[in-house]
Amino acid sequence: MIRETVLRFIEKKASLEEQKEVLAWIESSEENRMEFARLKNLSVAMDIMAIEYKGRSNRVKRILSWSVKVAAVLVAAVSIFLSGKYVQECNWRETAGGQFTEITAPYGEVLHFNLPDGSKVILNSGSTLKFSKLFNDRERDVYLEGEGYFEVVKDEKHFNVVYPIESPMFKLSVLGTTFNISSYPDNKNVVTTLYDGSIEIEDLNTRENFKLQPHYQHIYEKNTGMSTVEPFAETYRWTDKYVVAKGEDISTFTERLEKIFNVNIIIDNDLVGNCSYSGALYGGSLQQILDNMTYVSPIKYSIKDSGKTIIIESK
Numbered sequence: 427m428i429r430e431t432v433l434r435f436i437e438k439k440a441s442l443e444e445q446k447e448v449l450a451w452i453e454s455s456e457e458n459r460m461e462f463a464r465l466k467n468l469s470v471a472m473d474i475m476a477i478e479y480k481g482r483s484n485r486v487k488r489i490l491s492w493s494v495k496v497a498a499v500l501v502a503a504v505s506i507f508l509s510g511k512y513v514q515e516c517n518w519r520e521t522a523g524g525q526f527t528e529i530t531a532p533y534g535e536v537l538h539f540n541l542p543d544g545s546k547v548i549l550n551s552g553s554t555l556k557f558s559k560l561f562n563d564r565e566r567d568v569y570l571e572g573e574g575y576f577e578v579v580k581d582e583k584h585f586n587v588v589y590p591i592e593s594p595m596f597k598l599s600v601l602g603t604t605f606n607i608s609s610y611p612d613n614k615n616v617v618t619t620l621y622d623g624s625i626e627i628e629d630l631n632t633r634e635n636f637k638l639q640p641h642y643q644h645i646y647e648k649n650t651g652m653s654t655v656e657p658f659a660e661t662y663r664w665t666d667k668y669v670v671a672k673g674e675d676i677s678t679f680t681e682r683l684e685k686i687f688n689v690n691i692i693i694d695n696d697l698v699g700n701c702s703y704s705g706a707l708y709g710g711s712l713q714q715i716l717d718n719m720t721y722v723s724p725i726k727y728s729i730k731d732s733g734k735t736i737i738i739e740s741k
Contacts (some may be wrong), residue, residue, distance in 0.1 A: 434460065471488040481487075504688070528556045534688025541568070545585065546577040548665050551686045552610070556591060569594075573608040575665050587638075588630075591618070595646070597628045606663070610685075616646040619658065629653065669715060671703040675725075679703050680738065687712040693738045697725065 434440040435448040441573070454461050465564050486645040502550050530536040531549040538548050543562040549555055553572025559631055561567070566583050573590040578585045578601025589609045595616065609616045616629060620638040627636045627644050662668035669686065671679055677698045680691040681688025691713065707718045716727050716736065724741045 432572045440565045452482075526556050526558055528554060530554045530588050532688070533685050541566075543581060544579045545584075550608075550664060551572065551688070554591065570607055570609060572610050573606070573664070575604075575663070576606045579603050594630055597630055598625055599628070607667075613680075614648055616648070618644040621660065637726040664709075667709045668706045669709045670706045673702055673704050675699060676701040676703070676738070683712065683715065689734055689736055691736045691738060696740055698740065701725065 431440065432451075435445060442449065443607055448462075451458050451683070453459075469652060469697050480507045490595060519627060529537065529539065529549065531551055531553050533552045536548060538546075540546055541557065541561065543566055545566075547555060550573035551569070553574060555574060556569040558565070558567065562583075564583075566581065569591045570587055570589040570658040572666050574587075576587070578600055581707060582601070584601060586601040588594045589596055589598070589607055590611060592611070598605070598618060603625060604621040605619075605623075605625055606621070606644075606687045608619075609693075616680055618625070618638070620640055620642055622640055624640075625638050627638065628634075629636075629646075634653070636653065638644060638655065641657055642655055643658050644653060644655050662670050664670065669682065674682075675698065676693060679702075680693055683689070684691050686709065701723050703719070703722070709715055712727075716738075718739075719725060720727065726741050727736055729736055730734045
């Protein structure tokens with residue numbers, strides 16, 4: 427594959443035939459997938475460099491800043507390589523006139539990467555993180571839709587998370603800490619969980635502030651608009667490949683599994699309202715979870731369409 431053709435594809439300037447050619451090349455081998463990811467992330471790094479070049483007057487500072495930014499983006503690229511799979515939708519892409527970088531974890535995939543300041547982020551399936559290309563220059567602001575686990579590097583500049591993206595309700599501020607935010611649009615609650623450090627959450631509608639200490643959660647109920655802060659007993663984290671359920675009906679629980687594993691799950695109507703789950707199921711694979719479900723409830727399952735469709739019935 428000619429490098430120039432791949433670069434045109436990345437820049438969305440390739441013809442239809444070239445697009446087909448590049449996609450076929452990507453799918454032909456793991457080596458090609460890794461090379462494409464490397465070129466894609468280097469393209470983002472060059473964009474960051476170009477913006478900083480315009481905004482800086484001191485050449486020495488400029489060069490140092492470029493080096494840090496490129497190194498950070500390359501770390502992100504390596505992190506994506508180590509995830510074991512490359513999925514085309516996992517691309518970095520520009521938004522808002524090229525001023526923001528957006529990272530999306532497709533359904534069925536979990537994405538690990540580092541931000542330019544070194545902070546670690548794990549995006550859950552179907553989640554999006556957006557941040558300015560000037561991130562870590564004057565500010566450390568990110569925007570989240572879905573679920574993200576953060577290990578924030580301590581710095582004098584506050585690290586802010588605004589969420590959800592489309593209709594922001596909360597702004598979280600920290601200097602350095604470890605926390606998780608779950609803000610999927612179709613979830614009943616927005617849940618922010620603090621593991622280490624301290625965080626302050628501002629309700630952007632009421633301007634009410636909530637300060638959390640380790641092992642506390644902020645829970646916002648969308649139906650009532652009420653916020654509560656309560657302790658939690660840390661046992662399992664989704665980042666350790668556990669799917670935690672708290673009395674969820676089988677219909678709600680399987681909807682979550684559909685997102686996590688990118689499958690279609692069809693359940694027997696007789697099971698809805700009569701079968702629920704509490705506890706933690708290991709999510710190393712969908713089949714492991716389905717097997718565990720059959721141990722604790724009167725169900726059986728079958729797999730169709732090369733693993734894309736799951737049918738759950740009463741035993």
